[in-house]
Amino acid sequence: MNNYKKNLLKKRYNAERRFQWYGKIAIGLALTFLAVFMFQIFSKGYSAFQKTWIVTEVHYDKELLLIDAESPSKDDLENADYYDVAYKAMTSLDPGLPEEEDRQLIQMVSYKYETEVKDLLLKNPDFLGKIVPIKLTASDDVDQVHKGNYPRDIPEKNRRVNDYQLQIYDMLNERGDILSEFNISFFTNPDSREAELAGIASSFMGTVFSILVCLAFSFPIAVLAAIYLEEFAPKNKFTDFIEVNINNLAAVPSIVFGLLGLGILLAVFNLPRSTPLVGGITLSLMTLPTIIIAARASLKAVPPSIREAALAMGASNMQTTMHHTVPLSMPGTLSGTIIGLAQALGETAPLILIGMVAFVNTIPGTPVDPAASLPVQIYIWSESAERGFVEKVSACIMVLLAFLILMNLAAQIVRHKFEKKWS
Amino acid sequence: MSKIIAENVNVYYGSKQALFDVSIDIAEKEVTALIGPSGCGKSTFLRCLNRMNDVIDICRVEGSIKMDDLELNSRKLDVVRLRENVGMVFQKPNPFPKSIYENVAYGPTIHGIAQSKEEMDQIVETSLKKAALWNEVKDRLDEIGTGLSGGQQQRLCIARAISVSPEVILMDEPCSALDPIATAQIEELIDDLKKEVTIVIVTHSMSQAARVSQKTGFFHLGKLIEFGSTEKIFKNPDKQQTQDYITGRFG
Numbered sequence: 196m197n198n199y200k201k202n203l204l205k206k207r208y209n210a211e212r213r214f215q216w217y218g219k220i221a222i223g224l225a226l227t228f229l230a231v232f233m234f235q236i237f238s239k240g241y242s243a244f245q246k247t248w249i250v251t252e253v254h255y256d257k258e259l260l261l262i263d264a265e266s267p268s269k270d271d272l273e274n275a276d277y278y279d280v281a282y283k284a285m286t287s288l289d290p291g292l293p294e295e296e297d298r299q300l301i302q303m304v305s306y307k308y309e310t311e312v313k314d315l316l317l318k319n320p321d322f323l324g325k326i327v328p329i330k331l332t333a334s335d336d337v338d339q340v341h342k343g344n345y346p347r348d349i350p351e352k353n354r355r356v357n358d359y360q361l362q363i364y365d366m367l368n369e370r371g372d373i374l375s376e377f378n379i380s381f382f383t384n385p386d387s388r389e390a391e392l393a394g395i396a397s398s399f400m401g402t403v404f405s406i407l408v409c410l411a412f413s414f415p416i417a418v419l420a421a422i423y424l425e426e427f428a429p430k431n432k433f434t435d436f437i438e439v440n441i442n443n444l445a446a447v448p449s450i451v452f453g454l455l456g457l458g459i460l461l462a463v464f465n466l467p468r469s470t471p472l473v474g475g476i477t478l479s480l481m482t483l484p485t486i487i488i489a490a491r492a493s494l495k496a497v498p499p500s501i502r503e504a505a506l507a508m509g510a511s512n513m514q515t516t517m518h519h520t521v522p523l524s525m526p527g528t529l530s531g532t533i534i535g536l537a538q539a540l541g542e543t544a545p546l547i548l549i550g551m552v553a554f555v556n557t558i559p560g561t562p563v564d565p566a567a568s569l570p571v572q573i574y575i576w577s578e579s580a581e582r583g584f585v586e587k588v589s590a591c592i593m594v595l596l597a598f599l600i601l602m603n604l605a606a607q608i609v610r611h612k613f614e615k616k617w618s
Numbered sequence: 619m620s621k622i623i624a625e626n627v628n629v630y631y632g633s634k635q636a637l638f639d640v641s642i643d644i645a646e647k648e649v650t651a652l653i654g655p656s657g658c659g660k661s662t663f664l665r666c667l668n669r670m671n672d673v674i675d676i677c678r679v680e681g682s683i684k685m686d687d688l689e690l691n692s693r694k695l696d697v698v699r700l701r702e703n704v705g706m707v708f709q710k711p712n713p714f715p716k717s718i719y720e721n722v723a724y725g726p727t728i729h730g731i732a733q734s735k736e737e738m739d740q741i742v743e744t745s746l747k748k749a750a751l752w753n754e755v756k757d758r759l760d761e762i763g764t765g766l767s768g769g770q771q772q773r774l775c776i777a778r779a780i781s782v783s784p785e786v787i788l789m790d791e792p793c794s795a796l797d798p799i800a801t802a803q804i805e806e807l808i809d810d811l812k813k814e815v816t817i818v819i820v821t822h823s824m825s826q827a828a829r830v831s832q833k834t835g836f837f838h839l840g841k842l843i844e845f846g847s848t849e850k851i852f853k854n855p856d857k858q859q860t861q862d863y864i865t866g867r868f869g
Contacts, residue, residue: 508725508778509702523715
């Protein structure tokens with residue numbers, strides 16, 4: 196082999212090696228970005244899954260509860276006055292405190308502490324007249340102090356937790372009366388103005404309903420459109436025109452669909468605003484072209500020999516399509532659908548326009564109840580100034596990501612099942 | 619006796635003419651081989667016989683093709699009925715990606731041939747036996763048809779084609795993707811089948827045409843150059859072109 200050839204060969208190998216390195220660097224960069232992003236979210240968000248409780252003692256005093264009956268019924272307990280009992284439970288933490296300063300203690304627990312006192316007795320009616328320990332939800336400020344997110348060294352007047360409250364907190368903490376437990380209420384509570392009570396139940400359900408509505412509207416329409424266009428429609432200028440328009444539709448910014456939802460679904464059809472029904476239909480406008488394109492591509496990918504085989508057996512066009520082509524294209528169509536839904540899942544702008552950004556403190560039971568959605572919830576919380584919401588934003592992102600991963604996993608499983616059957 | 623009589627068949631793909639005035643008589647329960655170089659129109663002609671050219675938008679067929687006095691090249695013809703009577707086996711084995719059983723049962727199912735499960739089982743068994751595949755697959759009818767070897771797949775396609783008891787079977791280079799052993803099996807099969815069915819086979823292999831067919835037609839550039847008994851075509855053709863092709867001087 197002469198020198199020229201040797202050099203050429205060396206160059207070719209070097210070019211390949213260089214190219215492989217470019218690829219490795221690109222993947223490395225992508226993974227680094229992902230890792231930074233994930234670290235950012237997890238390090239900020241993990242503490243939202245912990246909830247801080249303050250343990251104190253409550254005396255269910257019949258007199259203070261204003262219960263007269265000898266053996267009170269459930270109704271009597273329900274209608275009793277818990278204000279004083281709950282108040283005393285908190286002030287008993289520091290009996291020496293002058294009465295006009297009591298608010299400082301009350302502020303250390305959530306404003307729903309009276310309800311918590313009531314619920315405990317309703318659950319255990321035999322506590323009546325007894326002194327029992329009780330767990331009360333700590334206020335978000337105490338919660339943040341306990342999680343170490345709140346700097347203690349800034350001047351008192353700039354702090355939401357004053358020196359006296361810190362002192363009480365330290366005392367309770369030393370006694371072991373500050374508890375940290377898994378934050379169930381983050382998943383079961385609707386949104387709230389108070390960070391310690393705010394949860395994702397309403398936005399989660401809103402997202403679930405929106406996605407279901409979106410699927411119910413977009414999937415059948417898109418699949419039928421794709422089948423007709425691909426298998427039955429004559430190939431002419433008009434169908435080309437339709438195809439161009441569908442492709443354009445897929446690239447339209449989502450906020451435009453939001454305006455469409457606002458202008459048509461809400462203004463013309465008078466559908467209930469802020470609901471997953473409207474949100475889902477609006478999102479399905481976005482998902483529709485994505486599914487049509489994916490379904491057409493996977494129909495196109497079915498080998499023509501299968502169509503010929505069926506036609507040659509005397510199957511009609513319809514039978515060929517329904518018995519062979521469509522089932523074979525289903526895995527591709529389904530994964531396209533999932534991609535479309537995943538896009539819709541993270542969509543915020545159109546939902547804001549149709550009013551799903553409203554503050555909703557109830558959990559929706561049906562698609563026509565007002566609800567938020569997870570990405571909108573992230574948007575709402577990220578605008579809140581309170582420190583307690585910072586970790587909630589990250590936690591909500593984590594839930595959204597988990598939702599996405601679950602969906603993709605489901606898609607993979609469904610896909611796998613179909614493919615097993617067909618190949 | 620003639621099964622199919624084609625007269626002056628012209629086929630156009632758009633403005634390009636693919637067949638020129640082809641007239642041919644295909645005899646019943648015989649094997650007719652169509653030979654010729656690539657692109658000579660033999661497959662196009664074959665696809666006229668079960669109207670598979672309908673799938674191609676730009677394809678236009680002129681002339682008359684009669685099967686038992688039924689005009690095939692007519693708008694009024696019910697192609698679904700026609701294809702029930704005229705089966706087809708393709709160049710590349712194309713079983714459905716379904717079980718072996720479902721592959722064979724598909725035709726009888728859509729045409730409502732079997733009334734009961736037992737009847738269907740019987741049809742599947744007979745078809746697979748006729749296709750000389752039964753012994754190899756009888757214990758694994760639930761397995762997927764595309765998992766078989768190439769030769770088995772092609773025999774499965776033949777079983778699928780004969781499951782609806784067609785009068786004619788068209789074969790478009792059925793052995794071109796197969797090894798010599800599988801080819802021999804298919805050729806044996808063709809020999810058996812011709813007792814009941816009329817077979818038209820397009821082939822690139824002249825030795826195959828010589829082995830399996832009784833009549834042979836030689837196509838060149840869209841024209842039927844010569845048609846006659848296989849013996850005559852191969853031993854003593856009338857036309858010089860045929861002679862040249864047979865002896866391998868062109869094509």
